[in-house]
Amino acid sequence: xxxxxxxxLLFQLCGEFISRLFDLPIPGNVLGMGLLLCGLMxxxxxxxxxEEAAELLLSNMALFFVPAGVGVMVYGDLIAAEWxxxxxxxxxxxxxxxxxxxxxxxxxxxxxxxxxx
Amino acid sequence: MWSDLxxxxxxxxxxxxxxxxxxxHIYKRLNSVWVNPVLVSIVxxxxxxxxxxxxxxxxxxxxxxxxxxxGPSVVALAVPLxxxxxxxxxxxxxxxxxxxxxxxxxxxxACGLAWALGGSxxxxxxxxxxxxxxxxAISIVEKIGGVAPLTAAIVxxxxxxxxxxxxxxxxxxxxxxxxxxxLAVGTAAHGIGTARMFEVDRLAGAVAGLAIGLNGLMTTxxxxxxxxxxxx
Numbered sequence: 237x238x239x240x241x242x243x244x245l246l247f248q249l250c251g252e253f254i255s256r257l258f259d260l261p262i263p264g265n266v267l268g269m270g271l272l273l274c275g276l277m278x279x280x281x282x283x284x285x286x287e288e289a290a291e292l293l294l295s296n297m298a299l300f301f302v303p304a305g306v307g308v309m310v311y312g313d314l315i316a317a318e319w320x321x322x323x324x325x326x327x328x329x330x331x332x333x334x335x336x337x338x339x340x341x342x343x344x345x346x347x348x349x350x351x352x353x
Numbered sequence: 354m355w356s357d358l359x360x361x362x363x364x365x366x367x368x369x370x371x372x373x374x375x376x377x378h379i380y381k382r383l384n385s386v387w388v389n390p391v392l393v394s395i396v397x398x399x400x401x402x403x404x405x406x407x408x409x410x411x412x413x414x415x416x417x418x419x420x421x422x423x424g425p426s427v428v429a430l431a432v433p434l435x436x437x438x439x440x441x442x443x444x445x446x447x448x449x450x451x452x453x454x455x456x457x458x459x460x461x462x463a464c465g466l467a468w469a470l471g472g473s474x475x476x477x478x479x480x481x482x483x484x485x486x487x488x489x490a491i492s493i494v495e496k497i498g499g500v501a502p503l504t505a506a507i508v509x510x511x512x513x514x515x516x517x518x519x520x521x522x523x524x525x526x527x528x529x530x531x532x533x534x535x536l537a538v539g540t541a542a543h544g545i546g547t548a549r550m551f552e553v554d555r556l557a558g559a560v561a562g563l564a565i566g567l568n569g570l571m572t573t574x575x576x577x578x579x580x581x582x583x584x585x
Contacts, residue, residue, distance in 0.1 A: 244425040261573045263488035265427035266566045272431035290429035298391045298548035300423040303416030305395030308506040310409050321472030325480050329463040330514050330541050336458040338528035338537030341451030
């Protein structure tokens with residue numbers, strides 16, 4: 237467990253380092269995910285080392301978003317000032333994106349790969 | 354005496370965990386998507402802090418420690434991607450095209466709707482990266498000239514909405530494949546949507562995790578291209 241967490245943090249740190257070094261618009265954790273995937277694919281990292289730690293974090297990922305959501309309270313006034321365009325655009329656009337992405341991806345998937353209920 | 358206890362990380366972490374566990378309990382009992390544990394926890398904690406007169410920055414001493422774990426969690430998304438690499442690689446075309454279309458649809462629909470409803474320039478620009486994961490959205494919005502804190506709030510709200518309604522909405526409009534559902538929710542609702550997809554299906558969660566990164570990249574490039582094209 238400690239080894240897994242250490243590796244995950246190490247990859248995140250490498251990602252942060254590269255992101256800063258080249259002034260990239262991609263955050264360190266997303267780069268870290270890419271680096272870890274490369275490490276797993278090339279066989280430099282054994283999935284057994286990190287499986288347990290990754291499972292622990294991923295199965296509780298929703299919890300880590302709660303403090304970010306509570307942060308919205310600080311910007312209540314900002315949102316209240318133009319609540320109509322903000323709320324309508326946010327809500328409708330979220331559904332539009334899901335419909336466009338989901339429908340298109342499903343259409344492009346081969347028929348045998350589609351899980352028909 | 355009380356103020357330094359409230360300002361200690363112990364307070365923020367314990368409050369978040371207790372509320373989250375209760376919210377999860379309610380979610381399991383009622384079995385309804387409307388009581389999504391993330392959304393219920395956020396609303397409950399905001400109300401509790403307001404009622405008790407606790408400042409957000411005091412809560413954040415503990416909250417930030419939990420938030421920190423989001424970083425290694427994003428790195429950990431490589432594990433399900435690796436485990437399901439063959440199924441994902443087989444579907445690389447629908448995945449890439451689906452995310453690209455979603456990224457474009459998000460920018461056009463969010464900005465277009467805000468513009469049509471008379472939103473100010475700052476609001477329109479702040480909405481542009483709304484479906485992108487928070488750290489990428491912030492770096493985008495700082496570049497194009499929106500209001501970063503507003504974007505952060507919109508991104509979280511979008512994520513909650515996608516997590517609450519996403520899987521049910523997809524089913525209602527006839528999206529049945531786990532890959533397409535994972536892509537739809539991951540592209541629209543980034544990490545919060547992905548967390549929800551992992552509850553539904555492992556493969557859908559893995560694809561949603563991939564969509565977080567790819568949608569972030571595509572939106573970054575699309576927006577810098579669109580901004581240059583429109584002469585901003």
